[in-house]
Amino acid sequence: MQINPTNPLAPRSGRFAAVRTLAVAVAMVGAGGVLGWLLLYTPIVLSLVPAGRGSPGALAAGLTAWVLAIAVPASLVIFGMARIAFVLEAWAGHFPRRPVSTMRRALAPGRSAVADLVLEDGRRIHQVLVGAFGAVVVGEVPPAEFSRTDGLRWEILATRNQWVSVEPPAERAARDADRLRSWFVSTDRDFVVTVNAVLATDDPRVRGTAACPVISPDDLPTWVGALPVQKSLTPARLARLQAMVKRAAAGKVIRR
Numbered sequence: 001m002q003i004n005p006t007n008p009l010a011p012r013s014g015r016f017a018a019v020r021t022l023a024v025a026v027a028m029v030g031a032g033g034v035l036g037w038l039l040l041y042t043p044i045v046l047s048l049v050p051a052g053r054g055s056p057g058a059l060a061a062g063l064t065a066w067v068l069a070i071a072v073p074a075s076l077v078i079f080g081m082a083r084i085a086f087v088l089e090a091w092a093g094h095f096p097r098r099p100v101s102t103m104r105r106a107l108a109p110g111r112s113a114v115a116d117l118v119l120e121d122g123r124r125i126h127q128v129l130v131g132a133f134g135a136v137v138v139g140e141v142p143p144a145e146f147s148r149t150d151g152l153r154w155e156i157l158a159t160r161n162q163w164v165s166v167e168p169p170a171e172r173a174a175r176d177a178d179r180l181r182s183w184f185v186s187t188d189r190d191f192v193v194t195v196n197a198v199l200a201t202d203d204p205r206v207r208g209t210a211a212c213p214v215i216s217p218d219d220l221p222t223w224v225g226a227l228p229v230q231k232s233l234t235p236a237r238l239a240r241l242q243a244m245v246k247r248a249a250a251g252k253v254i255r256r
Helices: 014-040 056-094 100-106 169-187 217-225 235-248
Strands: 002-004 112-118 124-131 134-139 147-149 154-159 162-166 195-200
Touching (some): 100 112, 100 124, 100 217, 124 169, 124 235, 134 169, 169 195, 169 235
Parallel strands (some): 002 112, 134 195
Antiparallel strands (some): 112 124, 124 134, 147 154, 154 162
16 A cells, blocks of 8 residues: 655656746845845945036936846846745645545555656656556646636636636546556556546536546545456556556655
C-alpha cells in the first residue's frame, strides 16, 4: 500500500513555472533596492546636477536624472512585489495539496496509487489507483478561485487577466482513462486492463458523465471497493502492472 508523490521531473510543470516566476520577481525587487541605493545614496546622480545656476539643458538633464533615479528602482520593486503576491496567491489555489489522505483511505492490501504518472508521449495523469479491479484514474477539479464554468465550458485563470479554455474535469478524466488503457495495451499485450475514471470532489459545479461519475471524497474507498475484480488480472500480472506505473511516476514512496 503506497503512494508515489508528484513527479518533480514532469514536463511543463506548473510548479516549476511558478518557482521560476517567483525567482525572477525576487530578483527584480533586489535589483530595484540595489539600484535605488546606488542612485540615491551615492554621488552618481548628484554628479549630473549642475552646481549653482546652470544652463536650462543642464537643469533639465539633472531633473530627469532625479526622476529616473526614483522611478526606475521604485518600479522594479513595486512590479516585483506584485508578481510575488500573485504567484503566492496562485500557488495557494492553482496548486493545492493533492488529496493524498483521500488516496490513502482508498488503499487496501494489494492496491497501490501513484501521482503524476507520465506516459511515453509526455502526457501526465495526476492520480491513478491500481488493484485487482484494474486501474482507476482519479481526476482533478480546478480550484474555484481560479476557474469558472457556465455548466458546459470550463476556463482557468492563466494570468491575472487571461482565461484559458480547458476540458471539463469529467471529460478530461475519461480521456486520461482512455490514454492509460491504450498505454497499458502498447506496453504489455498479454491482456487488457480495465480502466475506470472518477472525480472525487465536493465541488457543486462539477457534473459527472456515464464514463466518469462524481462522488464525494469520503466515498472513494467504498466506490473503489465495489468495483468488480478483473479475473484476467492474476497476481503476477497485477504485480507487473504496479511496477509499470511506479516506473512511470518518479518520486519518493510514501507508505500508508
